[in-house]
Amino acid sequence: MEWTLGYWVVLVMSSSSCGWCLYKVIKWIVEGKEKKIGVPRGSSGWPFIGETLHFIASGYSSRPVTFMDKRKNLYGRVFKTHILGRHLIVSTDQDVNKVVLQNHGNVFIPYYPKSITELLGKSSILQMNGALQKRLHALIGGFLRSPQLKARITKDIENSFKLSLSTWKHKHLVFIQEETKQITFEILVKVLMSIDPGEDLNFLKREFGEFIKGLICLPIKFPGTTLYKCLKAKERLLKMVQRIVEERKMAMEKTEEKGNLVKDAIDLLLRDTGESNETQQRLPLDFISGNIVEMMIPGEDTVPMVMTVAVKFLSDNPVVLTRVVEENMELKKLKALSGDEYAWTDYVSLQFTQNVISETLRMANIINAVWRKALKDVEIKGYLIPKGWCVLASFSSVHMDEENYENPYKFDPWRWEKTGAAVNSNIFTPFGGGQRLCPGLELSRLEISIFLHHLVTTYRWEAEADEILNFPTVKMRKKMPITVMPIDH
Ligand code: HEM
Structure with missing residues (x-):
C-alpha cells in the first residue's frame, strides 16, 4: 500500500515537474522569438x-x-x-x-x-470595417448630432424625467441606477425607432434585457446556456424590428412623401440611397434591422451609468453639489421669469455642470x-x-495618470476650467476617438445634463453608502439608493 502511494506521488511529481519544465522551455523559446x-x-x-x-x-x-x-x-x-x-x-x-x-x-x-x-x-457597425462602416458612422453621427434631433428629443427627455421624478417622493428608497436605466432606454428606443411607452416598448425592454446578459458570458452555445438564451432573445428582437422596418418602408412608398425631417434612425437608414459613397446602393432591410438592434448596445448601459456615478460623486462632494445647485437654480428661475421653454442649448450651456459631467466621465471610465x-x-x-x-x-x-491630471483620484470639476484639461484632447477619450468616435457623444451629454438639472432643482437627497464596482462593467454595488426630499420653492 505504502509502495503504491509512494509510486503515485513520485509519478505525479515527476510528470508535473516535466510538464512544468516543458512549459518553461516553450515559454523561453516563444519569449526569445x-x-x-x-x-x-x-x-x-x-x-x-x-x-x-x-x-x-x-x-x-x-x-x-x-x-x-x-x-x-x-x-x-x-x-x-x-x-x-x-x-x-x-x-x-x-x-x-x-x-x-x-x-x-x-x-x-x-x-x-x-x-x-x-x-x-x-454586419454590426461595432464590428464592420472599411467603406460601409464609414458610411454608417457618418449617417448615424450626422443624425444624432443634428440640432433638429436635439431640439425635438429634449422635450421627450424632459417629460420622461419629470414624470419619473414626480413618483420619487412617494418612494422610501430610490435606486438611481434602476430609474435612470428605465428612462434612458425609453429615449434610446424613441431615437432609434420612434416607439412610445406601451406593449412594444415592454417587449423590447424584456427581450433586450435577456439579450444583453450574453455579452459577458462563457462562449458555450447549447439549449439552457446563457449564450443560447440570449441568441434566442436576439432572434425575437430582430423579428419585431424587421416588422417595424418593413411597415415603415411600405408606408414610405405609399405616401411618397418623405419631407425633410428625419424621424428616427430607421427613417434615416431607409432614406439613404448610398449616393454619397462608392457603394451607390440602398441598405438592405435585414441589414437595417440588425443594426438598429445592435445600436442599442453601446447606448443602453453607458448613459444611465454616467448619471448614476455622477449622483454618487455629487453626494460625496457637497461643495461641488452646492455649486451645481446654484448654477441650475439660476437657470430654472430665469425660465420661470421669462415663461420660455427650455432649449437644448440651455442645458449644454451650464458650464459648471458640463465640467461635472466631464469629470465624471474621466473618473468613472x-x-x-x-x-x-x-x-x-x-x-x-x-x-x-x-x-x-x-x-x-x-x-x-x-x-488616471498623474502626469496627465494633477491628483487624479480627486473629483475636481474645477480642473476643467484650467488650461491643460480639455474635453477634446488625447488625454480625455471616454467616447473613444478617430474613425469610431462615439456618434452618441453629444446626445449623451445632453441627456445627462437634463437629468442633473431636473434632479438638483427638484430634490435634496441623502445617499446610502454604496461603492462603484468596475468588473466586468461599471455598476454600483447597491444600485445607488437615495432618499429624496422635495425642495420648497
Ligand atoms: C456616456 C455614454 C457613452 C459612452 C461613454 C460611449 C462610449 C463609446 C466608445 C468609447 C465608443 C468607441 C468604441 C470603439 O472604438 O470600438 C463608442 C462607439 C459607439 N457608440 Fe457610444 N458611448 C456612449 C453613448 C452612446 C449612445 C447614447 C449611442 C447611441 C444612441 C452610442 C452609439 C455608439 C455607436 C453606434 C458606436 C460605434 C461607432 C463605430 O464603430 O463607428 N453611444 N461609444
Whole structure:
C-alpha cells in the first residue's frame, strides 16, 4: 500500500515537474522569438490563465488601474500580457492610443471577446470595417448630432424625467441606477425607432434585457446556456424590428412623401440611397434591422451609468453639489421669469455642470478601453505591435495618470476650467476617438445634463453608502439608493 502511494506521488511529481519544465522551455523559446522581433516587454503569467486573476482582482478593487500601473512601472507604458484567454499588448500611452484609434488605412480592426462577436453579427457597425462602416458612422453621427434631433428629443427627455421624478417622493428608497436605466432606454428606443411607452416598448425592454446578459458570458452555445438564451432573445428582437422596418418602408412608398425631417434612425437608414459613397446602393432591410438592434448596445448601459456615478460623486462632494445647485437654480428661475421653454442649448450651456459631467466621465471610465487587432506590423513610438496581435488601448490608465491630471483620484470639476484639461484632447477619450468616435457623444451629454438639472432643482437627497464596482462593467454595488426630499420653492 505504502509502495503504491509512494509510486503515485513520485509519478505525479515527476510528470508535473516535466510538464512544468516543458512549459518553461516553450515559454523561453516563444519569449526569445518575441524579443527578437521587438514585442514590448511584459509577462505571460501562468499557463492558460496568464495574468487574468490579477486583472480581475484589480477590477474589483477601488483602483482598477492598479493592474496597468504595476506593469507600466515594471515594463514601460506599452507592455504585453495574457488575460481573458488572449496574449495582448496593452497601451497606457495617449499617443499610442491615438494612433490605434485613428486607424489610418484600416490597420487596427475591432477585436471583441468571442461571446460578443457571436452576438453582434458580422454586419454590426461595432464590428464592420472599411467603406460601409464609414458610411454608417457618418449617417448615424450626422443624425444624432443634428440640432433638429436635439431640439425635438429634449422635450421627450424632459417629460420622461419629470414624470419619473414626480413618483420619487412617494418612494422610501430610490435606486438611481434602476430609474435612470428605465428612462434612458425609453429615449434610446424613441431615437432609434420612434416607439412610445406601451406593449412594444415592454417587449423590447424584456427581450433586450435577456439579450444583453450574453455579452459577458462563457462562449458555450447549447439549449439552457446563457449564450443560447440570449441568441434566442436576439432572434425575437430582430423579428419585431424587421416588422417595424418593413411597415415603415411600405408606408414610405405609399405616401411618397418623405419631407425633410428625419424621424428616427430607421427613417434615416431607409432614406439613404448610398449616393454619397462608392457603394451607390440602398441598405438592405435585414441589414437595417440588425443594426438598429445592435445600436442599442453601446447606448443602453453607458448613459444611465454616467448619471448614476455622477449622483454618487455629487453626494460625496457637497461643495461641488452646492455649486451645481446654484448654477441650475439660476437657470430654472430665469425660465420661470421669462415663461420660455427650455432649449437644448440651455442645458449644454451650464458650464459648471458640463465640467461635472466631464469629470465624471474621466473618473468613472464606463468604457475603460477598446480592443483592436493589428492587420500588419506597426511601430508606434518605438513599440512594435506585430501583425495578428491584439492591442488594448486603455483609456482609464490615461485618465488616471498623474502626469496627465494633477491628483487624479480627486473629483475636481474645477480642473476643467484650467488650461491643460480639455474635453477634446488625447488625454480625455471616454467616447473613444478617430474613425469610431462615439456618434452618441453629444446626445449623451445632453441627456445627462437634463437629468442633473431636473434632479438638483427638484430634490435634496441623502445617499446610502454604496461603492462603484468596475468588473466586468461599471455598476454600483447597491444600485445607488437615495432618499429624496422635495425642495420648497
Ligand atoms: C456616456 C455614454 C457613452 C459612452 C461613454 C460611449 C462610449 C463609446 C466608445 C468609447 C465608443 C468607441 C468604441 C470603439 O472604438 O470600438 C463608442 C462607439 C459607439 N457608440 Fe457610444 N458611448 C456612449 C453613448 C452612446 C449612445 C447614447 C449611442 C447611441 C444612441 C452610442 C452609439 C455608439 C455607436 C453606434 C458606436 C460605434 C461607432 C463605430 O464603430 O463607428 N453611444 N461609444
